[in-house]
Amino acid sequence: MLFTYILTSGISCIVALVIVSGLTRRRVYPLPLPPGPCPLPFFGNVLQLDTKRPWLTYTAWGKTFGKIIHSRIFGIDFVIINSESIARELLDRRSANYSTRPVIRTNELAGLTFNTVLLPYGETLRQHRKIFHQVLRADVAVSYHEMYSRLASELVINLLDATSNPQKHTETYAASLIMGVTYGYLARGHEDLFVSRARELFDISIHIFSPERAAIFTAFPFLEKLPFWCFGGSLALMGRCRELSRQLLNEPFNEVRAQIANGTAVHSLVADFLSQAHDNTDEDTMKAIALTGYVVGIDTTASTLKMFLLAMVLYPDVQARARAEIDQVVRHDEMPCLDDRASLPYLDAIICEVMRWCPVAPLGMPHATLNDDVYDGYFIPKGAIVMVNQWALSRDEDIFPDASRFDPSRHLTVEGKLKNPFVNHFAFGHGRRTCPGRWFAENSLWTAVAAILPSCALIMPKTQTETGLR
Template sequence: MIQTYLVVSAIICAIIAEGWRSTRKKVNGMPLPPGPRLLPFVGNILDIDAAHPWLTYAKWGKQYGDIVYARLFGQHFIIINSEKVARAVVDKRSAIYSDRPVIATNEYFGLSFNTGLQPYGDTFRMHRKLYHQSMRIEVTNSYQDLYLRKAHELIVNLLDDSNKVEGHLNTLASSLIMAVTYGYETKPKDDPFVDTIQKIIHIISEVISPERAALQMFFPFLHRLPSFVPGGKYKKMAPECRRLAATIQEEPFEYVKKQMAEGEARPSMAVAATAYIAGSETTSATLHMFLLAVLLYPEVQTRARADINAVCGPDRVPTFQDRKSLPYIEAICRETLRWQPVAPLGLPHATSCDDVYDGFFIPKGTMVMLNAWAMGHDKELYPDPSRFDPGRHLTADGQLKDEPTYSHFGFGFGRRICPGRFFAASSLWAAVVSVLSTVEITNAKGEDGKDINVEPKFTSGVGIRPEYFPCSMRSISSAREEQMRMMWKS
């Protein structure tokens, strides 16, 4: 009886001690950054909007400053809501802030091959070296004809069937990546590789989030629960995700081997599956944001079209030789990245050792969230941030005033910056200039003949994009349309 009492007492004391520890705002006697009040055990998990955590973090930033401390269960969290602080911390101290948290579900779902999820080490550095060889700026500039050809294919698809916008964007983005990584030409519609990647992206957006990662790290047994038990629903997705992950790694590779055996293989890169997943979804979603933005702000289309016609004349198709002469198009690309970043929080970084910043202690193993959404909606830098206004990126005389598009904070920071950012920025420009030169996007009409108003709504998850919105598309240049129909097939 006494032994039972002692055991129970020890457990109660341990629970009280853990509850007290989990509400402390100091570690090793040093203050942690300011943040919301911590509850015992759960920390701040109940305070977060699970569907849109970046909005919660942005709200905290207004209350507590550009660097905020939170705790989800036992996991330290730092949220950085300012580009200035992100540059100072993650860029300038990249040796400390380049790791990734270890999450059991990555292996369980067959995703551990992904470069973006790799811990910082030899494997990650090897992957980055391979990316640099194939996606550095000098190499990606050689793909300009490819960017335009695929953009022209997009125009043809949009004009032929404007009811399947998301599918056309997915085809464009996936076909670009597949062409560069595997030398594979996707089908204009219903390509099996494109369908596979969309399925795995859907699962990834459900499974991978920093908040869910904290839960898995605190309760690592959760992914072993039967699927019918509360908390075990994601187990249903694991076998399918593993199968799809194997498919996107093996089948394109087998295609390359076959092409090589037949002497027909084109240049391709080894670390391709990651590029396929990350590049196809972010490119597609960003272009989806662009189409929504110009539908909501038709004056952007009007000005862009006038600029293009002034440089190219009424009939010539824009090319990369026109890029420097079209600063407003570049500004549209940058505003698209700012307005609604498709990866509002990116993937979490993790500290590899203790650090001190601005007098605050940041423990080893802290999960670091970089809130791109908050950075783009800083009212001091971007007045009226909810408005889509490309002009904010131009000087009074109409020249670009920001850093190059590939340096945009939406591509990340430090050693974890997107290795495909040069490729992404150029392919985005090609699609944007092709659409604005040839297609007018307007509100769809209802049965009563009146415009159907569109209220912007977005999906949730690690990556977001617009929910379905009706629109109408028509060609505004038969000459350009005809040229594009001929050029994308050549």
């Protein structure tokens, strides 16, 4: 018995030493890595990092080490980009090397591998993006104008309800839009089962697929054998996340199938798929595409609208200027529509500023290098996790003076025109991983903002109460 104990303990120590030596041995590169904080043995920089808000740490490091920095967490190389020009150079112009995603084991453990956003670069991703392009590209996105307007009107009516929650209504608006396109489904208020499940899934997943948190599973694969509750926090919810993924992949899809059988189905991505023969797309792929669309689409649109409402409370001068612009272009008894957009550039500038002022995803989505690379004399190794710190981009005083202030006019030329196309905003990502739904997001956000602004005088007191600003 004693011999068995000693043998087991000895083997465990040897395994631990092998792992530690593998994580701490100094690698030799032909050129220096990008500058960054000095890593500790074994841990790297993980103990120096705010794991809940790593973008703030990376931004602070950027002030010391520069626009491109290197850190290491449990032996994994991280390259953080704090400059839009560097992001464009690497992720856009060298996209062939920066378009894949890192392997993040928590995504697989939590059942999130269906998500188009997380797929490695390859044929499956190209198939997903091709289908998204069919229903969300620029010319098709504009064709949904009647749906945008109808749901935006409902959103305004709901926001005027003094007993309601603005955040829930923005989620319902976003959910109804994307689920209308994918499933032909209209969300039944903020208590809708599919919407509440999608919200729960997203809330769990944004913590799970953090590469900084997931690094420990790469360093110690045996941890995967432990029950999820051992990890505490959001990682303890990986089992719940897997259950939600299974439900949402199948239940909305099966509801459309039942509607087709009884003749009540309406035109949608899934209905068209189930009604026609498809040689190159299987059912599991379509389920994954549809679920990605509404899980990702709900949060990004709803969060942006929530920040818009907050900005209008905090900056009444911006609100007044936007309403004045609308009054000059649109009759008082009408709501602005997409046909009026070219004459209302300040509205576009407001949305651009909302997305800059409070990025929905401060670190975007992580990229990974397929091969070694060199930038500005620095070596970027194969397999490194590369992240664009959108928070740092949004606070770059050289590009956005007085960056903490909400100022839509910074996006306009002297002549009052929009400086850059909305779809080129860094919030939509870079290179071959740019969001395929950016035109749909653009139109849905603009229509909602244009509908809300004329009623701001009635909505804002309610929003002030909800945000605790009174």
